[in-house]
Amino acid sequence: MKSKTDFFRIIPFLYVIIGPIWVIGTDYFLSISNFSDEKIVFLEKFNDFLFVLLTAILLFVLIKNLRDSKQIEEEKEKLSLLIDTMPDFISFKDGEGKWLQINKFGAQLFELEGIDYKGKTDKEMAKHTDFYHDALIYCIDTDEDAWKAGKVSRCEETIPLRDGSNKIFDAFKVPIFNNDGSRKGLVVIGRDITSLKETESKLRQSEKMSALGELSAGIAHEIRNPLAIMKGYLQMGQENTIKLDQHIDLLVNEIDRINSIVNELLMIAKPTDIIFANKNINTIVREVVQLFSIEASQQKTKINVTDLEQFNTYCNESKLKQVFINIVKNALEAISTNGEVNISIYEKNEKYFAVKIEDNGCGMEESDLQHISDPFYSLKEKGIGLGMTISLSIIEAHKGSIQISSQVNVGTSIEVLLPKLS
Structure with missing residues (x-):
């Protein structure tokens, strides 16, 4: 576009130079020619007509180009105005x-x-x-x-x-x-996006406060129950309606329950530094199974382990054991008797392998499954409701995930995904 505009700019200068040369040159040519007077007159008129025609064409092109340039400038002004607004x-x-x-x-x-x-x-x-x-x-x-x-x-x-x-x-x-x-x-x-970022920050803070409120309510509820029991027994002892020394075991159990709640909360609130190392997942799972061998035998439940492949992962062995202990323990508690817990280890995709733990226990309702990771949400009579919350945080720290599916009276399947050791 620029070269075309420059070309049209030099046309007037060319016209000023070529115009006189054209007039003088044609007049000289006719003066030395041997044409008759009538033919010379005709050629002179034709030359004048041709010169006028070329001049008119040139003027038309220049005017059109000027108009186009003006339109381009107007469009540029509109575009600049649009951009500025x-x-x-x-x-x-x-x-x-x-x-x-x-x-x-x-x-x-x-x-x-x-x-x-x-x-x-x-x-x-x-x-x-x-x-x-x-x-x-x-x-x-x-x-x-x-x-x-x-x-x-x-x-x-x-x-x-x-x-x-x-x-x-x-x-x-x-x-x-x-x-x-x-x-x-x-x-x-x-x-x-400054305002958007501020809104997102406020929303995150609001979500944190909401979660903190729910957690505080859960803590108050879980600690209030054993405290109420302890207070009741102490008041009855003070009134001499009971002998406290006969109920010491119960009071100690309630204190242990409070201590257990506090300890698990501390694990969530202030997780200790986790030291990772290259470990074999098959070995870890088999050691966990060994811990429950006597308990499973007593309730006539089989724990079957299928090692399809050997996988190594970069992990904290103690933390992973804690996760699998929690899952296997829940599976056994979901089975009354004569049940099965099947554990399989297999490749999930190029980056992850899976440890699947399935039981044929009582299973869970969909409504309960949606809250399985919520703090203090438990289906057990004496459950604290922090086991799965802690397990999820541990697996997330290992850059993995947990997928859970369950059906009432059919059983529960928990798939733990962990990254392969590259």
């Missing part, structure tokens, strides 16, 4: 990173109003502002990442403000290449 940061850079245009929002953000920024790089602009120096230099790196990616890239960029606050932008960078693969230009569009 947008509430987003928009800038255009050439293939060398030089600024071509920035909208009004961007100019105000970087305090560039009235400053000649065109043709300058971020590095050159950074020299003129101490306050935005680091932000502009950071843009150089993110721009280069977009060029190397060769496609639309997205990142979050934080721009400091003079009042001490920051603006966070969800930035899209669109690299444009020439046909030969060379860099042509870069379009940067940044949407201000």
